[in-house]
Amino acid sequence: MSRLPKKDVVIIGLGWTGSIMAHELAQAGLDVVAIERGPWRDTASDYNIGTAPDELRYAIRQDIFLRPAQETLTARNTPDQVALPIRKYGSFLPGNGVGGAGVHWNGHTWRFMPTDFNLRSHLVGRYGEGFLPEHSTIQDWPVSYDELEPHYDFFEKVCGISGKAGNLRGATQAGGNPFEGWRSDEYPTPPLKPNLAQNLFHKAATELGLHPFPLPGANVSTAYTNPYGVRMAPCTYCGFCEWFGCANYSKSSPQTCVLPVLMRQTNFEARTLSEVTKINLAPDGKTATGVTYVDSAGREWEQPADLVLLCAYSLFNVRLLMLSGIGTQYDPATGKGTLGRNYAYQTNAGSLGYFDKDTHFNHFAGAGSLGMMADDFNGDVFDHGPHGFIGGANLACNSTNARPISSRVVPPGTPRWGAQWKKATVETANHTANVGSQGSSYSYRDCYLDLDPTYKDPLGRPLMRMTFDFKENELKMSRFIVDRTAEVMQAMGAKQVVKNYKRGPWDVVPYQTTHNTGGAVMGNTPEDSVVNRYTQHWDVPNVFVSGACLFPQNAGYNPTGTVGALTYWALDAIKNRYLKNPGQPMVQA
Amino acid sequence: MPALTRRHLLSATALVAFSSSALGRSLTGSLPWQPNEAYPPQLVRPGGWYFLTADEAAMVDAIVTRFIPADDLSPSGKDAGCTVFIDRQLAGPYGTYEWLYMKGPFSANPLPTQGIQSPLVPQQQYRQGLAALAAHCRDQFGGKRFEQLTGDEQDGVLRAMEKNELQLGQLKRPLLDAKMFFDLLLQNTMEGFFADPVYGGNRDMVGWKMVGFPGTRYDFRDVLANPGQVYNKPPVSIIGRPAWNGRPA
Numbered sequence A: 001m002s003r004l005p006k007k008d009v010v011i012i013g014l015g016w017t018g019s020i021m022a023h024e025l026a027q028a029g030l031d032v033v034a035i036e037r038g039p040w041r042d043t044a045s046d047y048n049i050g051t052a053p054d055e056l057r058y059a060i061r062q063d064i065f066l067r068p069a070q071e072t073l074t075a076r077n078t079p080d081q082v083a084l085p086i087r088k089y090g091s092f093l094p095g096n097g098v099g100g101a102g103v104h105w106n107g108h109t110w111r112f113m114p115t116d117f118n119l120r121s122h123l124v125g126r127y128g129e130g131f132l133p134e135h136s137t138i139q140d141w142p143v144s145y146d147e148l149e150p151h152y153d154f155f156e157k158v159c160g161i162s163g164k165a166g167n168l169r170g171a172t173q174a175g176g177n178p179f180e181g182w183r184s185d186e187y188p189t190p191p192l193k194p195n196l197a198q199n200l201f202h203k204a205a206t207e208l209g210l211h212p213f214p215l216p217g218a219n220v221s222t223a224y225t226n227p228y229g230v231r232m233a234p235c236t237y238c239g240f241c242e243w244f245g246c247a248n249y250s251k252s253s254p255q256t257c258v259l260p261v262l263m264r265q266t267n268f269e270a271r272t273l274s275e276v277t278k279i280n281l282a283p284d285g286k287t288a289t290g291v292t293y294v295d296s297a298g299r300e301w302e303q304p305a306d307l308v309l310l311c312a313y314s315l316f317n318v319r320l321l322m323l324s325g326i327g328t329q330y331d332p333a334t335g336k337g338t339l340g341r342n343y344a345y346q347t348n349a350g351s352l353g354y355f356d357k358d359t360h361f362n363h364f365a366g367a368g369s370l371g372m373m374a375d376d377f378n379g380d381v382f383d384h385g386p387h388g389f390i391g392g393a394n395l396a397c398n399s400t401n402a403r404p405i406s407s408r409v410v411p412p413g414t415p416r417w418g419a420q421w422k423k424a425t426v427e428t429a430n431h432t433a434n435v436g437s438q439g440s441s442y443s444y445r446d447c448y449l450d451l452d453p454t455y456k457d458p459l460g461r462p463l464m465r466m467t468f469d470f471k472e473n474e475l476k477m478s479r480f481i482v483d484r485t486a487e488v489m490q491a492m493g494a495k496q497v498v499k500n501y502k503r504g505p506w507d508v509v510p511y512q513t514t515h516n517t518g519g520a521v522m523g524n525t526p527e528d529s530v531v532n533r534y535t536q537h538w539d540v541p542n543v544f545v546s547g548a549c550l551f552p553q554n555a556g557y558n559p560t561g562t563v564g565a566l567t568y569w570a571l572d573a574i575k576n577r578y579l580k581n582p583g584q585p586m587v588q589a
Numbered sequence B: 001m002p003a004l005t006r007r008h009l010l011s012a013t014a015l016v017a018f019s020s021s022a023l024g025r026s027l028t029g030s031l032p033w034q035p036n037e038a039y040p041p042q043l044v045r046p047g048g049w050y051f052l053t054a055d056e057a058a059m060v061d062a063i064v065t066r067f068i069p070a071d072d073l074s075p076s077g078k079d080a081g082c083t084v085f086i087d088r089q090l091a092g093p094y095g096t097y098e099w100l101y102m103k104g105p106f107s108a109n110p111l112p113t114q115g116i117q118s119p120l121v122p123q124q125q126y127r128q129g130l131a132a133l134a135a136h137c138r139d140q141f142g143g144k145r146f147e148q149l150t151g152d153e154q155d156g157v158l159r160a161m162e163k164n165e166l167q168l169g170q171l172k173r174p175l176l177d178a179k180m181f182f183d184l185l186l187q188n189t190m191e192g193f194f195a196d197p198v199y200g201g202n203r204d205m206v207g208w209k210m211v212g213f214p215g216t217r218y219d220f221r222d223v224l225a226n227p228g229q230v231y232n233k234p235p236v237s238i239i240g241r242p243a244w245n246g247r248p249a
């Protein structure tokens, strides 16, 4: 192993959180190195307009995603089962390479609701302790919505998020989401143009007394220059967004929002195709001395640094802490330990509507974040008392694509092949729409992450093991939501509506979402969290953790808006407080 | 490594995906941008078989033609190039599951929620599955080959596979059974019929024309300007469209 000269900051992973951390800390004058296990990637070469729109290569063969041969997890539904490796990623698809999953995300960019943050005390206050599901381990966040608001705002501005405010400093705005937390400012760019499905949803939802509004999206609707001075071009609704890189500079990503200015800073260095294997600790176990990494030629390097930032994506942040022996592994039998605790996911389901032959949806003209939403059944917007479950979901009618390998619909009962299949496919094509939902996923005692006893990665280190299932509370919530999606679909004029209820057990094969939350949650005490409210590790104060692994439980929204806000929240603390007293905990345990 | 572009690295290692062949590097001071650097897929041209034997290809031709029979909606799966597509996919990294996690131990009793748990990669699944299917036909249809059966007989065999009512020789779950093999064949056929024609199937975009998919035009602001209208423009693929090459659309 060769030892390299010391840096002020080493960042593990150069995706969404890593690139933001790197840029802000390099701007603050620190010497920063980011170590990324995938290749360098940029728009002109890797997401070229002549190669990017390729369904087989990207969506089916998963060319730019993390390859399981490099790293995967093992999975099971309950602690008494034997976990087996996820040999092919399906349910979620982690990123790999510069830009991380920020390259091929869908861009739905949400703020959680204020009551998502004080979730436990809010629910107990409103419904009583006995209303919480059995074995629920939900807990309050150590930060409030009000504290995060300026950071949500800045992340949205860096991305150029398109949308319409519903609540400007307490004043309800027509056309926006009346249930959202207050916003200090309007969205940076106006909403995307609606397609037919969004127009029908808007009308139907309004008729049903709901409050539809455009999906806040990381597809900029107009030419835009972000606060870093990086310029973006308007989205062209190409229909190759989620699972693809954007050739148009329209989808917010590290490539389109941060890297062009980050790379100009000479006190920043990126090292690609280099995988961090371990965070190194001083003998006292209380200070990180840097990281060890292996480059693609198999050489091992030690990179010393004063500050270590884990930005390797939710799941891999947790695994790196485990492999580095930082923190105490959670044990579901005793409920003791915090690392790996409170793993949660997302509970998505919806209804499919078949329309008559004169309704031409043209979903091929779509964008990752082209959608019309309603939040009337999200969070605790509605009274849960009569329903007997907690949590909720946003209702969504999106037009993202009509890519034909995956997005083909036939009526129920149609054969999967042959002449009848062809006829039904042609008759149905372009005449269906979906009303979906992004549902909350709360934490439970027996849903957690730890190291697998059997399966190893190519370097011989244990894979992480995921134990997860959808619980009755979530399934019940989702059944209620799917019934609501069906009502909207009916009101949109569908001649046939098929409800697709969420069913357990959780299956690793069909894509659901890459919204893996928890495992290194933030909290007020070391007893129920891995890091403090500034995302600083309780045991090793010069290690900070980013990403959705910080969430104590997941809300009825996609995570990245909150991940971005937390990144800027942590940066604020690092720049303005930590660096004045480096190595010291900012919260006394 | 200023002198060495990734394109170099790519060509030096032929078909190996660039992310596994390139070397780690240090980048600072500017975006490491190189003119004309892009990573197009290799254009598949029909002619010869890269993985399948001639006998296997004849069988796959017959199968993809039952999956996608010729009628006024489209030419057959065979004429659309599905067999060529499957052959070339099997010859590439997909055929060996090069990118997947294939370390043992392989469980004898995986949960239904645990996805792929067979040690057999697609090349082996096709080789062993087609051999077992050929043997089955020989036994059941008086020595005939699958492609010599009538269309109805072929459909009957495929339907039995789909329902897992046919035993593929010694093969069984979790290794491979009739339903698993059927699902793989159907999935790969549909991929071939609907993937970009650069991969050898969907010849002249017949699959896209059938479902009205306009392909890779990449700018549909005209559609959003007027939602709900019938869209009539012909499809475009990443290799263009026939009219651009002097052939009728």
Ligand SMILES: Cc1cc2nc3c(=O)[nH]c(=O)nc-3n(C[C@H](O)[C@H](O)[C@H](O)COP(=O)(O)OP(=O)(O)OC[C@H]3O[C@@H](n4cnc5c(N)ncnc54)[C@H](O)[C@@H]3O)c2cc1C
Pocket (backbone or CB within 6 Å): A012, A013, A014, A015, A016, A017, A018, A035, A036, A037, A038, A093, A094, A095, A096, A097, A098, A099, A100, A101, A102, A104, A105, A106, A107, A108, A109, A110, A242, A243, A274, A275, A276, A277, A311, A312, A313, A314, A316, A320, A514, A515, A546, A547, A548, A558, A559, A560, A561, A563
């Ligand atoms: C298909 C898809 C669709 C999505 N859609 C949405 C959406 O609509 N809305 C939303 O909010 N979120 C969405 N997400 C999630 C979103 O992409 C992530 O929340 C976000 O990218 C997380 O940022 P991150 O920095 O934590 O991780 P990433 O952006 O993934 O970056 C992590 C980086 O760390 C690198 N890395 C990992 N391990 C190591 C190591 N050991 N050494 C060195 N480098 C390492 C990785 O290669 C990667 O580049 C989607 C994700 C996917 C895959």
